[in-house]
Amino acid sequence: RVREAVVSTQSTGRILSPLKQETLEIIKFEQNEAAFSICVCQFNNSPVPGLTYIVVGTSRDLSLAPRQCSGGFLYTYRLVDDGSHMELVHKTPVDDVPTALCPFQGRLLVGVGKLLRIYDLGKKKLLRKCENKHIPNLIVGIKCTGNRILASDNQESIHFVKYKAGENSLVAFADDTFPRWVTQATMLDYYTAAVGDKFGNLAVLRLPQDSKDNVEDDPTGNKAIWDRGLLNGASQKLDMINMFHIGESVTYLELATLIPGGNEARVYTTLSGTIGMFVPFTSREDIDFFQHLEMHMRNEAPPLCGRDHLSYRSSYIPVKATIDGDLCEQYNSLDPSKRKAIADELDRSPSEVSKKLEDMRTTYAF
Numbered sequence: 375r376v377r378e379a380v381v382s383t384q385s386t387g388r389i390l391s392p393l394k395q396e397t398l399e400i401i402k403f404e405q406n407e408a409a410f411s412i413c414v415c416q417f418n419n420s421p422v423p424g425l426t427y428i429v430v431g432t433s434r435d436l437s438l439a440p441r442q443c444s445g446g447f448l449y450t451y452r453l454v455d456d457g458s459h460m461e462l463v464h465k466t467p468v469d470d471v472p473t474a475l476c477p478f479q480g481r482l483l484v485g486v487g488k489l490l491r492i493y494d495l496g497k498k499k500l501l502r503k504c505e506n507k508h509i510p511n512l513i514v515g516i517k518c519t520g521n522r523i524l525a526s527d528n529q530e531s532i533h534f535v536k537y538k539a540g541e542n543s544l545v546a547f548a549d550d551t552f553p554r555w556v557t558q559a560t561m562l563d564y565y566t567a568a569v570g571d572k573f574g575n576l577a578v579l580r581l582p583q584d585s586k587d588n589v590e591d592d593p594t595g596n597k598a599i600w601d602r603g604l605l606n607g608a609s610q611k612l613d614m615i616n617m618f619h620i621g622e623s624v625t626y627l628e629l630a631t632l633i634p635g636g637n638e639a640r641v642y643t644t645l646s647g648t649i650g651m652f653v654p655f656t657s658r659e660d661i662d663f664f665q666h667l668e669m670h671m672r673n674e675a676p677p678l679c680g681r682d683h684l685s686y687r688s689s690y691i692p693v694k695a696t697i698d699g700d701l702c703e704q705y706n707s708l709d710p711s712k713r714k715a716i717a718d719e720l721d722r723s724p725s726e727v728s729k730k731l732e733d734m735r736t737t738y739a740f
Contacts, residue, residue, distance in 0.1 A: 381519065387430060399457045407432045407447070411475045411485075417495035418480030425668070426459060427495070428452045429482060431472030440511075448484065448500055466499040471528025474526075476516040478537075483523065485513030490525055490535065490544055506544035508607075509533060517561045522587070524557040524567050532569055533608070534699035536587040547587045548610040550579060552691070558642075560629040566615070568640055575690055576642065578616040578651070585610050610626050618696040619689045622646045632739050633639065639738045652696070653738040663720065663730060664697045667705065670716045675704045702731060 385408050389399040403409060411431035416424065430452045435444040446468045451460040470487030477483070482493045482500065486508045493500040515526035523535040523544070531550035538545060554577070558570045566580045622644035630641045632651070640652040655661045672683045682700065687693040705713060706728055713724045720727060 381406045382406060383436070385432065387412075387460070390460065391458075392555075399460060400548055401451075401460060403432055403449075404434075406435050406591050408436055410473050412473035413477060415475075415477035415482055416480065417482075425456070427451065427463070428453065429475055429500075430469075431475055431484070433471040434473065443471055444563050446470060446486070448472055449544070450495070450500060451582065464496075464499050466493070474513050474516040476518055476523075476601040478518050479525070483516050483518065485509075485516055485525065488527075490516075490523070492537070492544070504542050504544055506535060507544060508546050514556060515559050517567075519561050519564055522564065524560075524561055526561060526569070529553060529555055532552055532559050532567055532612075533554060534581065534587070534612075536566075539655055545587075546608050548581055548585060548612055549607045550612050552614070558624050558628065560627050562640070564630065567612075568627055570627045570642060572621060572623045573690055574619055574621045574644075576616075576620055576624065576627075577614055577691075579612040580615050582610065582613055582723075605736065614691075614694065616652075616690050617694040618647075618652075618697050618698075619691075619693065620644065621686070621689075622638075622648055633736075634737055651739060653734070661697075664702060664734075666696050666703050666720055667716070667727070670719060671701050671704060674708060674712050674716060676700070699734075705731065 382405065382434040384405055385403045387403070389398040391398055409430055409432045413429055415427055415429060417427060420427070430449040430451070431446065433446045437443065437668045448466040448468060450463040450466070454461050460637050467692065468484070468486045470489070471735055472484055472486050474485035475482065481503065484491045484493055488511055489505050489507055490509055490513060491505040492503045494503055495501070500586065501646065503701065509525055510530040512528040513525055514528045517524040521537045521539070523537060525533045525535055531552060531554040535544050535546045548590055554569055554575070555572045556569055557572050560568050562568055562578065564577060568581060569577045579734045625645055626643040628641055629638050630643070631638050637653070642650070643649050643650070677683060677686070683698070684693070687698060703714065713727070717724045717727050
């Protein structure tokens, strides 16, 4: 048996000036404190209206296997001297690792282990206002739009949570049926979220059209605080709109526009350093064209190692409503005879196929 080594850690915080390319201030945390989360927020009850605060979540004496710690802290700093320095306001102890922070309606959303909490600013520490205890394992990310909150669990996919201001409660009204090991998630709109997991899968999940999040009609309203719904979770389940296996753990996922005046695309980064993007089709004609091109490319340009392309892109879950752009881009590297044969099947010339690929690329990226 290998003895567990005693790991000593210490984290620091820095304020960097990108224009001067220098460090303006360094803040050192205590020994064996590891910083896990940080966010910039403004509190409605701040003594100075509009003052910007920085909250840093740390854990003390953390062990990863098994995951345990002696506690955590939320450091609250105020920015002074035009943002060039930080001044400590107070330090708030918490029970577990604060793995996720997010500003929310003049307050602060905090993922403390598997607890989702709302904190407000106090004179001596942050004040806990309400919490939700129904996230299964560990909250690794929080996003919010309006009153809807997207909480990501490290083993049980994402949960849509509604903040009930009148009752001052957080209610999970929808979740996923598939146990995704989420590393990154982001809101695409009020009803849709994109999810990336540690096994290299990217999915788009959407609330059903008949889903409801209000207390009167939602079956997981007041009763959800005490009773559990379908599959020991919320009674409303998310629909999977898209699914694709990229083969690398996703480290970041965000909606972004890469060219001036361009359309938004879903940009992701991976653990191996890959930067990729998913773009939406705007017409049925484009969908049919690229589906047939991908089908022909699977036959004409099989993988070097002999593995079936469709099987690879469906390694964990069958690929759904997604075209492999990397495979389609290989069209220009084929022999002229193969390019001509594929173009004839598509009722186009080889130059028209290449122009179609270029137009799709330049519309969103480069």
